[in-house]
Amino acid sequence: MKRRWLVAFVRHAILLAWTAVTLIPVYWMLNTSFKHSGEWVTWPPHWFPEQPTLENYAQVLTPGSTIFELGRQTLKVLKPLWDSLFTATASALVAVALGSALAYSWARFGTGGKNYPYSVLTIRMLPPIVIAVPFLVYYVSLHLLDTYAGLILVYIATSLPYVIWMMLAFIEDVPSELESAARVMGASRFRVLSSVVLPLTVSGLVATFLFVFILNWSELLLALTLTNTQVSTIPITLNKFQSVNEGRDYGPQAAIGAIATLPVVALGFLIQKHLVKGFSFGLLRK
């Protein structure tokens, strides 16, 4: 009895410690985002801002584009925020729509042959830099460089394998007898999809969407290679602080980090119900 209590105690202590390890960077980012420049780098560290301020947020959220003033770079986040939201959402939507259709037709009709899902995976077997350079060459001649369409296309291509593999797990969970039953009862193929398959895989679709959204939301390398000034996503903007030569703007950078985290967290809360079901893979098994 006593022993079991001890085991539970140790287990919870380890879990709590690990939670702290993963959350401390997030905390430090939030903490820094509310500090004045004098407090960014101090020893001993300030665990709370002594004079909390919103000036970092005000600076990055002011409309307008990034400017240089008196040799100092002022980064603006509204445009990158929009660019990221637009490219990540559009690419995730298209990838989930295409990928789940592919997964369905492979699971039910064997479209593309037995090895199709594996061959689709090969695009993820190379480091992204390997595909980034050929894409760059193509994009120059196709005039897709530094455009929304270009970035969205490459994100769709790289997300499709994930979508196909995740959706395969959900679709294979739907017994094919359910579809046969609906067809015999008078449903068309389309009606079978909308009335039977879709309602039973909606949690999977939502979970997959979020997964792909986060993937593209935080993607840096391809965005850095394939965009320039017209399109500039959040990860690129965050990265620019590293190279500013007049000192490090930790405050605004932390503010942007906090802002960049917000949509993902908000989305997660909105679809929490589906995530619990979706990530448990196997909602239909009795």
Add this chain to the structure above:
Amino acid sequence: MAGIRLAGLTKAFGASRAVDGVSLDIPDGEFVVLVGPSGCGKTTTLNMIAGLEAPTAGDVYIGGERVTDREPRDRQLGMVFQSLALFPHMSVFDNIAFPLRIRKTPPAEVRARVEAVAETVRVAPLLGKRPATLSGGEAQRVALARTIVMRPRAFLMDEPLSSLDARLRVEMRTELKRLHATLRATFLYVTHDQAEAMTMADRIVVMQYGVVQQVGPPLAIYADPVNHFVAGFFGVPPMNFVAGAFAADAGRLAFRAAGVTIVLDRPAEAVTAHDAVLGVRPEHVRLRDGTGGWTATVSLLEPLGDETIVFLDYGGATSIVATVDPDEKIAVGDRRRFMFDQDKLLFFDGTTGERILR
């Protein structure tokens, strides 16, 4: 409502033929059971009738119309699946209403028809529930209701009782038979359970290796099987088989096997096949006192209450199984004499398994 006719229906998967030239005429209102071991092609046959699988060759006719190339939804058949295939995301009401809503039936009529059918199969109190919360028997009735409500031209059932426990299965058997009597619709029922086939069918279709072996009323198939397979498939405990050979015995035909010789009332020329298998049902094996017959040791007893199953070791490769009256005084180790009812003996060709000497 309509009858179903199959003409040379064939389904090949690569080189193997799951269904091989099945022709069958089911008149309107008949209860036909397709029976056979798993993998014999019975479910594939049913799926081709429903339109869920396309035949390699042959045709399906429903009510005289050729429907071979029609989509499942254009065949107006009702089908109950082995898994029942209730939609887990819909209430019982929505499940039963599904086929009506697809046909754009007005909501008032949907409600009326669903409630009427739910009353018939006694699921009215369950309409608000989800399928996952139903018991096996309840789910079974809901699946039936969903099929009945669409007023199909014929009912197809693919082992619908296999998920139920033994007792409920026997109850549902009776219920299905009663339902058939009420609806007077064509029922085509697939099972691997010979007892289900015997108890429910107007006519039984026995399949093996994708080929129809025999078609006929249950008792005719039981008493007069066309081959070794059909003879062994029906009956519990199964028919006894004794492998031996035919020989002439003073101008008459005799069957000889280890420990058993039977002289038949037939001329020696009646059979050309040399190797043969004798088949005799356990209820046609008689224990007797005194002389005649053969001697055996009782090796095992299985009392069932209404009868007792006796295993007799007579010197052959396997025991002869007999069913006797439960009051029979008998014990393991007894030496007893036994005989066969001479007029009930069946003989099968030792090579092809075909019935001979009919």
